[in-house]
Amino acid sequence: MKGLGRPMKTYENTGNIDTRSGFGAGLEELGNSNPDVVALCADLTGSLKMDAFKNQHPDRFFQIGIAEANMMGIAAGMTIGGKIPFTGTFANFSTGRVYDQIRQSIAYSGKNVKICASHAGLTLGEDGATHQILEDLGLMKMLPGMTVINTCDFNQTKAATIAIADHDGPVYLRFGRPKVANFTPENQSFEIGKAVKLQEGKDVTIVATGHLVWEALEAAKTLNEKGISAEVINIHTIKPLDEEAIVTSAKKTGCMVTAEEHNFLGGLGESVARTLAQHHPTPQEFVATQDTFGESGTPAQLMEKYGLNSAAIVEKAEKVIGRK
Amino acid sequence: MSTSSNLQDFVTQVRRDILRQVHKVNSGHPGGSLGCAEFFSVLFKEVLETKDEFNMNGEDEDLFFLSNGHISPVYYSVLARSGYFPFEELNTFRHINSRLQGHPTTHEGLPGVRIASGSLGQGMSVAIGAALTKKLNKDKHLVYSLHGDGELQEGQNWEAIMYASGKKVDNLIATVDYNGQQIDGSTDDVLPMGDLKAKFEAFGWLVLEEDKGNDIDAVRNILKEAKSKTGQGQPVVILLKTVMGNGVDFMMHTHAWHGKAPNDEQLEIGLNQNPETLGDY
CATH class of the missing domain: 3.40.50.970 (Thiamin diphosphate (ThDP)-binding fold, Pyr/PP domains)
Structure with missing residues (x-):
């Protein structure tokens, strides 16, 4: 492909x-x-x-x-x-x-x-x-x-x-x-509450925070190779949430994947879901832990086991596109 | 307001304010409030060196933190009658849209209050923090705090007590309202406190004891002595024995009035025992 x-x-x-x-x-x-x-x-x-x-x-x-x-x-x-x-x-x-x-x-x-x-x-x-x-x-x-x-x-x-x-x-x-990975600009200005769009896309929006942002960029590359154009947004501020950036992107792509190293209850994904429910109801999938505790292991092993890597984002992106 | 007789009038009026506040809204904590009327009155009228205008940052002035926030009625009365806000506002205690919340808070902008308290055990840490900032700012003024004795059952206190001596926070005077009562009964019944003096000393504090915490002269003297002990490498604590419900005979020596308001008849009795001196709000 x-x-x-x-x-x-x-x-x-x-x-x-x-x-x-x-x-x-x-x-x-x-x-x-x-x-x-x-x-x-x-x-x-x-x-x-x-x-x-x-x-x-x-x-x-x-x-x-x-x-x-x-x-x-x-x-x-x-x-x-x-x-x-x-x-x-x-x-x-x-x-x-x-x-x-x-x-x-x-x-x-x-x-x-x-x-x-x-x-x-x-x-x-x-x-x-x-x-x-x-x-x-x-x-x-x-x-x-x-x-x-x-x-x-x-x-x-x-x-x-x-x-x-x-x-x-x-x-x-x-x-x-x-x-x-260290990939954002050195000596960047940081604006609290302002989302950073990392990739323009039209088929699906990936909103990621923390360590999952790099994974989202990796996922976007894989999706691109499959012919899927993913928009990637780095949400560094969970609160106050940049609702405008999220809604604007959702209107463009029509579906959403959120990605975070956090329980799907209470995290970024829920804040995004609440925003979309109020302003622009949109199919959404969650890359997050599923109401569970963690365990011992290497970071990579754990992120794979609990579905918090680029492969998981790709899978959820393809799934949510199917729900449009 | 320099003589004890004048200050006694002030205390009497504060007691009336306490009773009337909790009676009007049929809730609040009169027992501990009454027990600390003398302490608050001496502290605010004679001891604290403060500026005329309230400023949250409190630079170049003494600071006070109330850790056992449920005795807000005495705090509000003394703040109001010391000029922090109009004393008519005592009418709004615990009412909706009031700055006089059930427990003191900065959230509604009430002058005189620099931290929210109510969830117990947090005030000592806050007082230490303010004292550390005073040291950084080379501000020679002192930080005072008040704590319930039952409140010392909260573990955070002992983190703070260990820190204050270990790090030589010697611009802090903590007072423990040592009335031996808490909601469920006497502190001995609920969870024996043991030898508080020995505990504070074992943690490295300089401990002062005053058994007459409802005697204006005794309170004045012990606060003066405490001040003289600051700046010597040790935090200072006053174990101030008070009587819960002091000044209202049927409320004294019991935990029953810790968090209960008097009815109309009880209010009348209480007020008769404390005739109006400075004018009711």
């Missing part, structure tokens, strides 16, 4: 690197550019790549210890007097473990805290389900006033980290552990 495809925009992987390192690089830059930024960590400084900030600004780095609830409360308190706290720990301990602290002391209190969460989803790998949270996007997007961002690569994570410092209000920034 090769040769059927149209010319596509190409994205070059400039080298596999982890998104958490993008966070570390962004935080380091913020440390030098914004004296109000402070960083808090719950005994995972190395894992969160916060060492550079810590070493360069020891007075503005707060090692809280293994006490995430206390960390969230301290972060809330530190905003009083004008600091911009960035908390760092794994996604599981950034959300589920401290939900009430975030809800009352940060979200309801309207505090300018940036909750930065690494090791989200299955790609945390071998540590297994205790650490592989697949519910965090849902938990956080449910909180009134909370901005929810899930970045796709190193460059975008760095840009998002820098951008959220200028946003007045609580933010959940989600990224991950594994080394993945």
Whole structure:
């Protein structure tokens, strides 16, 4: 079937690197550019790549210890007097473990805290389900006033980290552990709530977030070879959702695949489905975990087993086209 | 307002405000509120160094955080009568479209409140955070906080208590409203607290005890002593023994009025025991 495809925009992987390192690089830059930024960590400084900030600004780095609830409360308190706290720990301990602290002391209190969460989803790998949270996007997007961002690569994570410092209000920034393709522009501007269209297409729209964005681009290539023109949208901001971009694309292609490293309950897919149901009802398929916990394994093994890779996106795209 | 007799008038009026707020809406928490009337009155009228205009950032002024947010009636009364908002607004306590929510919040923009509280156990961490920012800002003012004793059953407190001493947060004065009561009964019945003084000391805090937490002079002295102990590398806690329901005889020494409003007749008795001093709202 090769040769059927149209010319596509190409994205070059400039080298596999982890998104958490993008966070570390962004935080380091913020440390030098914004004296109000402070960083808090719950005994995972190395894992969160916060060492550079810590070493360069020891007075503005707060090692809280293994006490995430206390960390969230301290972060809330530190905003009083004008600091911009960035908390760092794994996604599981950034959300589920401290939900009430975030809800009352940060979200309801309207505090300018940036909750930065690494090791989200299955790609945390071998540590297994205790650490592989697949519910965090849902938990956080449910909180009134909370901005929810899930970045796709190193460059975008760095840009998002820098951008959220200028946003007045609580933010959940989600990224991950594994080394993945780095393909978005270096030193890009990051606009919260603004979708990024990566491929123009006419037959199906793939809306992806986080690690699934690169997989969506790979899927689009495969679909192209099959003569299917896929539009690919990178939704880095789950909330507020760029509804206009989604509805516009749905009107064009007539069907939708959402892709995320998250439970299909409560994640990006549901936000997209709600948007479409309200504005332009459209057939949709979900690439996401199916209301299950994860398990130990390598990231690649897990993403394959739980249907979160380019092959799964291709399969769902073909299926949803058949439902048009 | 510098003499104890004047401040006693203030306290008496605050008690009336508490009773009338919870009676009108037939809900709220009078017991703990009454027990802390002296503490709030001394703190706001004599101790806290604050600016005239409320500012969320609270720079170059003392800060106060209420962790046990259910005693909002005393907080609101003292804030209103200290000029933070018109005291007529006490009429709206727990009503729809009010800034005086059941539990204090920043969400409706009520001056004087810098954090939402109500879900227990979170205020110590917030106070520590504000104290850390004061240090970063080279702001020599202090952070005060109030906590219920039963509230210390929430584990987050002990994370915060460990942190504050471990990291030498010595610009913080936490007070525990040590009334020995909680909703379901005495703290000893519900979950014995053990030796609170020894616990705080074991965690590295400087502990002050005051058994007369409903005596204006005693409260004034202990807060003064606490302030003198700040800046010495240790957080300071005051274990302030109070009587739940203080000042209304049938509400005293029991958990029964923790979260129950008086009826018309009970209100009348309570108000008669606390004659109007500064004018009802």
